[in-house]
Amino acid sequence: MRKTLISFTMILGLLIASPGFAQQLDVRVTNLTNAIYFTPLLASAHPAGTHIFQPGTAASANLQAMAEGGDISGLVTDLQAVAADIVQDPAGGFLAPGVSAVTMMSTTAGNTHLSIAGMLLPTNDGFVGIETLEIPTAPGTYTYYLNAYDAGTEANDEIITGGGMPGVPGIPADPGMNSGMGGTGAAMNDANTTVHIHRGVLGDSNLGGGVSDLDSTVHRWLNPVAELTIIVN
Amino acid sequence: MKISTYLKGLGLIAVAMVLQACADSSGIPVRYEATLTNLTNDQPISPVAVVLHRPGYAGWSAGVAVSAGLELLAEGGDNSIFLNEAAASNQVVDTASAAGAIAPGSSDSLTLSSFGFAGLQLTLAGMLVNTNDAFSGVTGASLASLAPGQMLTMNLHAYDAGTEANSETAATIPGPAGGGEGFNAVRNDRDTVAIHPGVVTMGDGLATSALSQSHRFDQPVARLTVTRLN
Numbered sequence: 001m002r003k004t005l006i007s008f009t010m011i012l013g014l015l016i017a018s019p020g021f022a023q024q025l026d027v028r029v030t031n032l033t034n035a036i037y038f039t040p041l042l043a044s045a046h047p048a049g050t051h052i053f054q055p056g057t058a059a060s061a062n063l064q065a066m067a068e069g070g071d072i073s074g075l076v077t078d079l080q081a082v083a084a085d086i087v088q089d090p091a092g093g094f095l096a097p098g099v100s101a102v103t104m105m106s107t108t109a110g111n112t113h114l115s116i117a118g119m120l121l122p123t124n125d126g127f128v129g130i131e132t133l134e135i136p137t138a139p140g141t142y143t144y145y146l147n148a149y150d151a152g153t154e155a156n157d158e159i160i161t162g163g164g165m166p167g168v169p170g171i172p173a174d175p176g177m178n179s180g181m182g183g184t185g186a187a188m189n190d191a192n193t194t195v196h197i198h199r200g201v202l203g204d205s206n207l208g209g210g211v212s213d214l215d216s217t218v219h220r221w222l223n224p225v226a227e228l229t230i231i232v233n
Numbered sequence: 234m235k236i237s238t239y240l241k242g243l244g245l246i247a248v249a250m251v252l253q254a255c256a257d258s259s260g261i262p263v264r265y266e267a268t269l270t271n272l273t274n275d276q277p278i279s280p281v282a283v284v285l286h287r288p289g290y291a292g293w294s295a296g297v298a299v300s301a302g303l304e305l306l307a308e309g310g311d312n313s314i315f316l317n318e319a320a321a322s323n324q325v326v327d328t329a330s331a332a333g334a335i336a337p338g339s340s341d342s343l344t345l346s347s348f349g350f351a352g353l354q355l356t357l358a359g360m361l362v363n364t365n366d367a368f369s370g371v372t373g374a375s376l377a378s379l380a381p382g383q384m385l386t387m388n389l390h391a392y393d394a395g396t397e398a399n400s401e402t403a404a405t406i407p408g409p410a411g412g413g414e415g416f417n418a419v420r421n422d423r424d425t426v427a428i429h430p431g432v433v434t435m436g437d438g439l440a441t442s443a444l445s446q447s448h449r450f451d452q453p454v455a456r457l458t459v460t461r462l463n
Binding site: 222 | 270340
Protein backbone atom coordinates (compact mmCIF):
# COMPACT_ATOMS: atom_id res chain seq x y z
CA MET A 1 0.00 0.00 0.00
CA ARG A 2 2.72 2.42 1.00
CA LYS A 3 4.73 1.32 -2.04
CA THR A 4 1.79 2.12 -4.34
CA LEU A 5 1.43 5.51 -2.75
CA ILE A 6 5.11 6.30 -3.37
CA SER A 7 4.86 5.24 -7.01
CA PHE A 8 1.78 7.39 -7.42
CA THR A 9 3.61 10.40 -5.96
CA MET A 10 6.54 9.77 -8.27
CA ILE A 11 4.29 9.60 -11.31
CA LEU A 12 2.57 12.82 -10.24
CA GLY A 13 5.98 14.47 -10.00
CA LEU A 14 6.83 13.39 -13.54
CA LEU A 15 3.49 14.67 -14.83
CA ILE A 16 4.03 18.09 -13.24
CA ALA A 17 7.44 18.34 -14.93
CA SER A 18 6.06 17.45 -18.35
CA PRO A 19 5.49 20.29 -20.87
CA GLY A 20 1.72 19.95 -21.13
CA PHE A 21 1.22 21.24 -17.62
CA ALA A 22 0.82 24.54 -15.84
CA GLN A 23 3.73 26.98 -15.74
CA GLN A 24 4.61 30.24 -13.98
CA LEU A 25 6.17 32.75 -16.35
CA ASP A 26 7.50 36.28 -16.11
CA VAL A 27 7.09 37.98 -19.47
CA ARG A 28 8.73 41.25 -20.46
CA VAL A 29 8.27 43.15 -23.74
CA THR A 30 10.55 46.09 -24.55
CA ASN A 31 9.77 48.57 -27.33
CA LEU A 32 12.99 48.88 -29.36
CA THR A 33 11.81 51.48 -31.87
CA ASN A 34 12.73 55.15 -32.07
CA ALA A 35 9.28 56.73 -32.13
CA ILE A 36 6.65 54.02 -32.59
CA TYR A 37 4.18 53.30 -29.78
CA PHE A 38 2.58 49.92 -29.11
CA THR A 39 -1.15 49.99 -28.36
CA PRO A 40 -2.30 47.89 -25.35
CA LEU A 41 -0.66 44.51 -25.87
CA LEU A 42 -2.34 41.15 -25.87
CA ALA A 43 -0.29 38.25 -24.52
CA SER A 44 -1.71 34.75 -24.41
CA ALA A 45 -0.72 31.17 -23.71
CA HIS A 46 -2.82 28.77 -25.75
CA PRO A 47 -2.80 25.33 -27.39
CA ALA A 48 -0.30 24.59 -30.18
CA GLY A 49 -2.94 24.70 -32.90
CA THR A 50 -4.14 28.24 -32.13
CA HIS A 51 -2.96 31.11 -34.35
CA ILE A 52 -3.96 34.74 -33.83
CA PHE A 53 -2.23 35.45 -37.15
CA GLN A 54 -0.30 33.53 -39.77
CA PRO A 55 2.16 35.14 -42.21
CA GLY A 56 1.07 34.47 -45.77
CA THR A 57 -2.59 34.16 -44.73
CA ALA A 58 -5.27 36.88 -44.86
CA ALA A 59 -5.89 38.56 -41.50
CA SER A 60 -9.03 37.65 -39.56
CA ALA A 61 -11.52 40.46 -38.90
CA ASN A 62 -10.40 40.48 -35.27
CA LEU A 63 -6.73 40.76 -36.23
CA GLN A 64 -7.66 43.59 -38.59
CA ALA A 65 -9.41 45.45 -35.72
CA MET A 66 -6.24 45.13 -33.63
CA ALA A 67 -3.89 46.16 -36.46
CA GLU A 68 -5.93 49.10 -37.74
CA GLY A 69 -7.26 50.46 -34.48
CA GLY A 70 -5.58 48.72 -31.55
CA ASP A 71 -8.80 46.95 -30.52
CA ILE A 72 -7.84 43.58 -29.02
CA SER A 73 -11.32 42.65 -27.76
CA GLY A 74 -12.13 40.40 -30.72
CA LEU A 75 -8.88 38.49 -30.41
CA VAL A 76 -9.55 38.11 -26.67
CA THR A 77 -12.92 36.54 -27.47
CA ASP A 78 -11.25 34.17 -29.95
CA LEU A 79 -8.69 33.15 -27.33
CA GLN A 80 -11.29 32.71 -24.59
CA ALA A 81 -13.01 30.21 -26.87
CA VAL A 82 -9.97 27.93 -26.68
CA ALA A 83 -9.55 28.44 -22.91
CA ALA A 84 -6.35 30.40 -23.36
CA ASP A 85 -4.56 32.22 -20.54
CA ILE A 86 -4.81 35.90 -21.42
CA VAL A 87 -3.05 39.05 -20.26
CA GLN A 88 -4.41 42.35 -21.59
CA ASP A 89 -2.63 45.68 -21.55
CA PRO A 90 0.35 44.87 -19.29
CA ALA A 91 1.74 48.41 -19.83
CA GLY A 92 -1.46 50.13 -18.71
CA GLY A 93 -1.87 51.96 -22.03
CA PHE A 94 0.60 52.71 -24.79
CA LEU A 95 4.04 51.11 -24.54
CA ALA A 96 6.37 53.98 -25.46
CA PRO A 97 9.72 53.61 -27.24
CA GLY A 98 12.42 52.38 -24.89
CA VAL A 99 9.92 51.27 -22.24
CA SER A 100 9.23 47.73 -21.02
CA ALA A 101 5.98 46.08 -20.02
CA VAL A 102 6.26 43.31 -17.46
CA THR A 103 3.64 40.77 -16.53
CA MET A 104 3.30 37.43 -14.81
CA MET A 105 1.50 34.63 -16.56
CA SER A 106 0.13 31.45 -15.05
CA THR A 107 -0.48 28.99 -17.82
CA THR A 108 -2.90 26.12 -17.49
CA ALA A 109 -2.36 22.59 -18.75
CA GLY A 110 -2.25 22.37 -22.52
CA ASN A 111 -1.58 26.07 -23.08
CA THR A 112 1.94 25.38 -24.32
CA HIS A 113 2.37 28.19 -26.86
CA LEU A 114 2.61 31.97 -26.57
CA SER A 115 1.34 34.71 -28.88
CA ILE A 116 1.69 38.47 -28.45
CA ALA A 117 0.34 41.33 -30.56
CA GLY A 118 -0.16 45.08 -30.45
CA MET A 119 -0.65 47.80 -33.04
CA LEU A 120 2.20 50.08 -34.07
CA LEU A 121 1.32 53.80 -33.91
CA PRO A 122 1.57 55.77 -36.11
CA THR A 123 1.00 53.17 -38.87
CA ASN A 124 -2.05 52.22 -40.90
CA ASP A 125 -2.15 48.52 -40.07
CA GLY A 126 1.25 47.65 -38.69
CA PHE A 127 1.60 45.50 -35.60
CA VAL A 128 4.31 43.96 -33.47
CA GLY A 129 3.82 40.29 -32.84
CA ILE A 130 4.94 36.77 -32.36
CA GLU A 131 2.69 33.83 -33.06
CA THR A 132 2.52 30.40 -31.52
CA LEU A 133 5.96 30.33 -29.90
CA GLU A 134 6.57 27.09 -28.04
CA ILE A 135 7.03 28.09 -24.38
CA PRO A 136 10.25 26.65 -22.99
CA THR A 137 9.74 24.21 -20.13
CA ALA A 138 13.14 24.20 -18.44
CA PRO A 139 13.55 26.96 -15.82
CA GLY A 140 15.64 29.81 -17.20
CA THR A 141 15.61 33.12 -19.04
CA TYR A 142 14.86 33.15 -22.75
CA THR A 143 15.10 36.10 -25.14
CA TYR A 144 13.39 36.56 -28.50
CA TYR A 145 13.22 39.42 -30.99
CA LEU A 146 9.89 40.44 -32.50
CA ASN A 147 9.26 41.78 -35.99
CA ALA A 148 6.83 44.37 -37.34
CA TYR A 149 4.08 42.93 -39.51
CA ASP A 150 1.65 44.52 -41.93
CA ALA A 151 -1.85 43.08 -41.62
CA GLY A 152 -2.35 43.59 -45.36
CA THR A 153 -5.82 45.01 -44.77
CA GLU A 154 -5.32 48.76 -45.29
CA ALA A 155 -3.29 50.87 -47.71
CA ASN A 156 -0.26 52.43 -46.04
CA ASP A 157 -1.28 55.98 -46.96
CA GLU A 158 0.48 57.38 -43.85
CA ILE A 159 -2.13 60.09 -43.40
CA ILE A 160 -3.23 60.80 -39.83
CA THR A 161 -6.99 61.06 -40.02
CA GLY A 162 -8.12 59.53 -36.74
CA GLY A 163 -9.41 56.56 -38.71
CA GLY A 164 -8.96 53.45 -36.63
CA MET A 165 -12.08 51.43 -37.38
CA PRO A 166 -11.59 48.45 -39.68
CA GLY A 167 -11.91 49.54 -43.29
CA VAL A 168 -11.54 53.24 -42.52
CA PRO A 169 -8.39 54.62 -44.18
CA GLY A 170 -5.78 56.60 -42.33
CA ILE A 171 -3.80 56.41 -39.13
CA PRO A 172 -5.65 56.90 -35.81
CA ALA A 173 -2.97 58.99 -34.06
CA ASP A 174 0.66 59.55 -33.26
CA PRO A 175 0.98 59.32 -29.46
CA GLY A 176 4.50 60.79 -29.71
CA MET A 177 3.22 63.94 -31.46
CA ASN A 178 6.03 63.84 -34.04
CA SER A 179 3.88 63.78 -37.13
CA GLY A 180 2.81 66.46 -39.59
CA MET A 181 -0.30 67.05 -41.67
CA GLY A 182 -1.42 67.63 -45.21
CA GLY A 183 0.11 64.47 -46.70
CA THR A 184 -1.37 63.38 -50.02
CA GLY A 185 -0.93 59.65 -49.42
CA ALA A 186 2.16 57.46 -49.54
CA ALA A 187 0.41 54.39 -50.98
CA MET A 188 -2.95 53.61 -52.51
CA ASN A 189 -2.93 49.86 -51.82
CA ASP A 190 -0.93 46.92 -50.47
CA ALA A 191 0.49 44.59 -53.11
CA ASN A 192 0.42 41.79 -50.53
CA THR A 193 -2.99 41.51 -48.87
CA THR A 194 -1.96 38.70 -46.53
CA VAL A 195 -0.14 39.22 -43.23
CA HIS A 196 3.48 39.99 -44.14
CA ILE A 197 6.63 41.68 -42.86
CA HIS A 198 6.04 45.44 -42.79
CA ARG A 199 8.10 47.24 -45.40
CA GLY A 200 8.58 50.16 -43.03
CA VAL A 201 7.11 53.63 -43.23
CA LEU A 202 8.15 55.93 -46.05
CA GLY A 203 7.62 59.28 -44.35
CA ASP A 204 8.98 62.51 -45.77
CA SER A 205 10.72 65.65 -44.56
CA ASN A 206 7.72 67.96 -45.09
CA LEU A 207 5.59 68.20 -41.93
CA GLY A 208 3.10 70.48 -43.68
CA GLY A 209 2.57 68.46 -46.85
CA GLY A 210 4.36 65.94 -49.00
CA VAL A 211 3.04 62.40 -49.47
CA SER A 212 3.16 61.36 -45.81
CA ASP A 213 2.28 62.81 -42.42
CA LEU A 214 5.12 60.79 -40.92
CA ASP A 215 8.67 62.06 -40.50
CA SER A 216 11.11 59.94 -42.49
CA THR A 217 13.93 60.47 -40.01
CA VAL A 218 11.87 59.99 -36.83
CA HIS A 219 9.29 57.26 -37.50
CA ARG A 220 11.62 54.97 -39.41
CA TRP A 221 12.41 51.52 -37.99
CA LEU A 222 14.15 48.29 -38.89
CA ASN A 223 13.33 44.86 -37.49
CA PRO A 224 13.37 43.76 -34.78
CA VAL A 225 11.01 46.22 -33.09
CA ALA A 226 10.68 44.54 -29.70
CA GLU A 227 12.57 42.30 -27.33
CA LEU A 228 10.65 39.57 -25.53
CA THR A 229 12.06 37.95 -22.42
CA ILE A 230 10.42 34.92 -20.87
CA ILE A 231 11.54 33.72 -17.47
CA VAL A 232 10.37 30.20 -16.77
CA ASN A 233 10.15 29.79 -13.00
CA MET B 234 10.39 -28.79 -60.59
CA LYS B 235 12.99 -28.95 -57.97
CA ILE B 236 14.77 -25.99 -59.53
CA SER B 237 11.63 -23.88 -59.75
CA THR B 238 10.83 -24.58 -56.09
CA TYR B 239 14.36 -23.56 -55.30
CA LEU B 240 13.94 -20.36 -57.33
CA LYS B 241 10.63 -19.60 -55.61
CA GLY B 242 12.43 -20.06 -52.33
CA LEU B 243 15.09 -17.63 -53.50
CA GLY B 244 12.37 -15.21 -54.50
CA LEU B 245 10.86 -15.34 -51.04
CA ILE B 246 14.28 -14.77 -49.55
CA ALA B 247 14.73 -11.80 -51.87
CA VAL B 248 11.35 -10.38 -50.81
CA ALA B 249 12.27 -10.92 -47.20
CA MET B 250 15.56 -9.11 -47.79
CA VAL B 251 13.78 -6.17 -49.39
CA LEU B 252 11.38 -5.97 -46.46
CA GLN B 253 14.35 -6.12 -44.12
CA ALA B 254 15.94 -3.26 -46.03
CA CYS B 255 12.73 -1.21 -45.84
CA ALA B 256 12.65 -1.60 -42.09
CA ASP B 257 16.16 -0.22 -41.99
CA SER B 258 16.31 3.56 -42.18
CA SER B 259 19.12 3.35 -44.75
CA GLY B 260 16.97 1.26 -47.12
CA ILE B 261 14.22 3.74 -47.94
CA PRO B 262 14.74 7.41 -48.61
CA VAL B 263 13.92 9.89 -45.90
CA ARG B 264 11.78 12.60 -47.47
CA TYR B 265 11.75 16.25 -46.50
CA GLU B 266 9.22 18.85 -47.56
CA ALA B 267 10.48 22.44 -47.76
CA THR B 268 7.81 25.17 -47.87
CA LEU B 269 8.73 28.78 -48.54
CA THR B 270 6.35 31.68 -47.86
CA ASN B 271 7.09 35.07 -49.42
CA LEU B 272 6.70 37.71 -46.67
CA THR B 273 7.49 40.79 -48.76
CA ASN B 274 4.97 43.32 -49.98
CA ASP B 275 5.93 43.46 -53.63
CA GLN B 276 8.97 41.27 -54.35
CA PRO B 277 8.15 38.03 -56.20
CA ILE B 278 10.77 35.37 -55.46
CA SER B 279 12.17 33.59 -58.54
CA PRO B 280 11.83 29.78 -58.74
CA VAL B 281 13.77 28.60 -55.70
CA ALA B 282 16.61 26.10 -55.84
CA VAL B 283 16.67 23.63 -52.95
CA VAL B 284 19.69 21.45 -52.16
CA LEU B 285 19.92 18.60 -49.65
CA HIS B 286 23.53 18.00 -48.72
CA ARG B 287 26.20 16.95 -46.26
CA PRO B 288 28.27 19.55 -44.38
CA GLY B 289 30.96 19.84 -47.07
CA TYR B 290 28.76 21.91 -49.40
CA ALA B 291 27.73 25.57 -48.99
CA GLY B 292 25.62 27.62 -51.39
CA TRP B 293 27.50 30.77 -50.38
CA SER B 294 29.46 32.25 -47.49
CA ALA B 295 29.00 35.72 -46.00
CA GLY B 296 31.89 37.98 -46.97
CA VAL B 297 32.98 35.74 -49.85
CA ALA B 298 32.34 36.17 -53.60
CA VAL B 299 29.43 34.11 -54.94
CA SER B 300 29.72 31.33 -57.54
CA ALA B 301 28.80 31.98 -61.15
CA GLY B 302 25.63 29.99 -60.51
CA LEU B 303 24.51 32.13 -57.59
CA GLU B 304 25.37 35.29 -59.54
CA LEU B 305 23.05 34.14 -62.34
CA LEU B 306 20.34 33.27 -59.79
CA ALA B 307 20.64 36.56 -57.87
CA GLU B 308 20.84 38.84 -60.93
CA GLY B 309 18.51 37.05 -63.28
CA GLY B 310 16.40 34.58 -61.30
CA ASP B 311 17.76 31.58 -63.27
CA ASN B 312 18.66 28.77 -60.85
CA SER B 313 19.94 26.25 -63.46
CA ILE B 314 23.69 26.78 -63.08
CA PHE B 315 23.41 27.02 -59.29
CA LEU B 316 21.72 23.60 -59.30
CA ASN B 317 24.32 22.20 -61.73
CA GLU B 318 27.09 23.37 -59.43
CA ALA B 319 25.36 21.69 -56.50
CA ALA B 320 24.82 18.43 -58.39
CA ALA B 321 28.54 18.33 -59.22
CA SER B 322 29.45 18.25 -55.50
CA ASN B 323 29.92 14.82 -53.94
CA GLN B 324 28.40 16.31 -50.77
CA VAL B 325 25.02 16.88 -52.41
CA VAL B 326 22.37 14.16 -52.12
CA ASP B 327 19.36 15.75 -53.86
CA THR B 328 18.31 18.96 -55.60
CA ALA B 329 14.98 20.45 -56.69
CA SER B 330 13.68 23.54 -58.45
CA ALA B 331 10.33 25.24 -57.90
CA ALA B 332 8.15 25.30 -61.01
CA GLY B 333 7.50 29.02 -60.85
CA ALA B 334 8.02 32.25 -58.97
CA ILE B 335 6.46 32.70 -55.53
CA ALA B 336 4.27 35.81 -55.35
CA PRO B 337 4.15 37.98 -52.20
CA GLY B 338 1.94 36.24 -49.64
CA SER B 339 2.12 32.93 -51.48
CA SER B 340 3.89 29.68 -50.64
CA ASP B 341 5.44 26.82 -52.57
CA SER B 342 6.50 23.36 -51.42
CA LEU B 343 9.17 21.00 -52.74
CA THR B 344 10.01 17.47 -51.61
CA LEU B 345 13.55 16.12 -51.50
CA SER B 346 14.88 12.79 -50.31
CA SER B 347 18.02 11.28 -48.87
CA PHE B 348 19.16 7.74 -48.07
CA GLY B 349 21.27 8.89 -45.17
CA PHE B 350 20.58 11.67 -42.75
CA ALA B 351 23.57 11.96 -40.44
CA GLY B 352 24.70 15.59 -40.66
CA LEU B 353 22.14 16.37 -43.36
CA GLN B 354 21.72 20.06 -44.24
CA LEU B 355 19.49 22.13 -46.49
CA THR B 356 20.27 25.07 -48.75
CA LEU B 357 17.66 27.20 -50.52
CA ALA B 358 17.91 30.31 -52.69
CA GLY B 359 15.63 32.51 -54.80
CA MET B 360 15.95 36.04 -56.20
CA LEU B 361 13.90 39.04 -55.10
CA VAL B 362 13.14 39.93 -58.69
CA ASN B 363 12.48 43.67 -58.30
CA THR B 364 16.09 44.27 -57.23
CA ASN B 365 19.50 44.27 -58.88
CA ASP B 366 20.96 41.19 -57.15
CA ALA B 367 19.09 40.43 -53.94
CA PHE B 368 18.32 36.86 -53.01
CA SER B 369 16.73 35.17 -50.04
CA GLY B 370 17.61 31.81 -48.66
CA VAL B 371 19.61 29.82 -46.19
CA THR B 372 22.63 27.60 -46.56
CA GLY B 373 23.65 24.76 -44.27
CA ALA B 374 20.47 24.61 -42.20
CA SER B 375 20.85 21.45 -40.13
CA LEU B 376 18.12 18.82 -40.48
CA ALA B 377 19.98 16.28 -38.36
CA SER B 378 17.80 16.72 -35.28
CA LEU B 379 14.48 16.30 -37.11
CA ALA B 380 12.56 13.17 -36.11
CA PRO B 381 9.93 11.72 -38.48
CA GLY B 382 6.94 14.07 -38.61
CA GLN B 383 8.83 16.92 -36.98
CA MET B 384 9.02 20.38 -38.51
CA LEU B 385 11.39 23.29 -38.14
CA THR B 386 10.61 26.90 -39.03
CA MET B 387 13.03 29.70 -39.79
CA ASN B 388 12.80 33.26 -41.04
CA LEU B 389 15.08 34.02 -43.99
CA HIS B 390 17.07 37.16 -44.69
CA ALA B 391 17.53 39.04 -47.91
CA TYR B 392 21.16 38.91 -49.01
CA ASP B 393 22.96 41.07 -51.53
CA ALA B 394 25.04 38.94 -53.90
CA GLY B 395 27.42 41.87 -54.32
CA THR B 396 27.91 41.24 -58.03
CA GLU B 397 25.83 44.12 -59.42
CA ALA B 398 25.60 47.73 -58.27
CA ASN B 399 22.24 48.52 -56.67
CA SER B 400 21.40 51.19 -59.22
CA GLU B 401 17.66 50.30 -59.26
CA THR B 402 17.42 51.53 -62.87
CA ALA B 403 14.79 49.91 -65.08
CA ALA B 404 17.49 48.60 -67.41
CA THR B 405 19.01 46.52 -64.58
CA ILE B 406 15.90 45.21 -62.79
CA PRO B 407 14.60 42.01 -64.42
CA GLY B 408 11.34 41.84 -62.44
CA PRO B 409 8.04 43.45 -63.46
CA ALA B 410 9.06 46.79 -61.90
CA GLY B 411 11.90 47.17 -64.41
CA GLY B 412 11.66 44.64 -67.20
CA GLY B 413 15.36 45.13 -67.82
CA GLU B 414 18.43 43.00 -68.09
CA GLY B 415 18.89 40.20 -65.62
CA PHE B 416 22.30 38.58 -65.67
CA ASN B 417 25.42 40.43 -66.70
CA ALA B 418 28.82 38.78 -66.22
CA VAL B 419 30.46 42.05 -65.20
CA ARG B 420 30.84 42.27 -61.43
CA ASN B 421 30.59 45.96 -60.60
CA ASP B 422 29.82 45.83 -56.86
CA ARG B 423 31.99 44.83 -53.88
CA ASP B 424 31.82 41.13 -54.94
CA THR B 425 31.10 39.62 -51.54
CA VAL B 426 27.85 38.39 -50.01
CA ALA B 427 26.31 40.74 -47.44
CA ILE B 428 22.96 41.32 -45.78
CA HIS B 429 20.92 43.40 -48.21
CA PRO B 430 20.72 47.09 -47.22
CA GLY B 431 17.22 47.42 -48.71
CA VAL B 432 16.07 49.41 -51.70
CA VAL B 433 15.86 53.21 -51.76
CA THR B 434 13.14 53.59 -54.45
CA MET B 435 11.75 56.58 -56.28
CA GLY B 436 9.31 57.05 -53.38
CA ASP B 437 12.22 57.78 -51.06
CA GLY B 438 13.91 60.19 -53.42
CA LEU B 439 16.05 58.19 -55.84
CA ALA B 440 14.76 59.77 -59.05
CA THR B 441 16.48 57.22 -61.35
CA SER B 442 14.96 54.22 -59.53
CA ALA B 443 12.42 52.06 -61.33
CA LEU B 444 11.12 50.95 -57.94
CA SER B 445 8.27 52.52 -55.96
CA GLN B 446 7.70 52.63 -52.20
CA SER B 447 5.75 49.40 -52.65
CA HIS B 448 8.97 47.47 -53.41
CA ARG B 449 10.67 48.34 -50.15
CA PHE B 450 11.31 45.46 -47.76
CA ASP B 451 12.67 44.81 -44.30
CA GLN B 452 14.14 41.62 -42.88
CA PRO B 453 13.07 38.85 -42.81
CA VAL B 454 11.67 38.44 -46.32
CA ALA B 455 10.55 34.82 -46.26
CA ARG B 456 9.66 31.99 -43.93
CA LEU B 457 10.86 28.44 -44.47
CA THR B 458 9.40 25.35 -42.86
CA VAL B 459 11.04 21.97 -43.34
CA THR B 460 9.08 18.87 -42.40
CA ARG B 461 10.64 15.43 -42.23
CA LEU B 462 7.90 13.33 -43.79
CA ASN B 463 9.07 9.83 -42.75
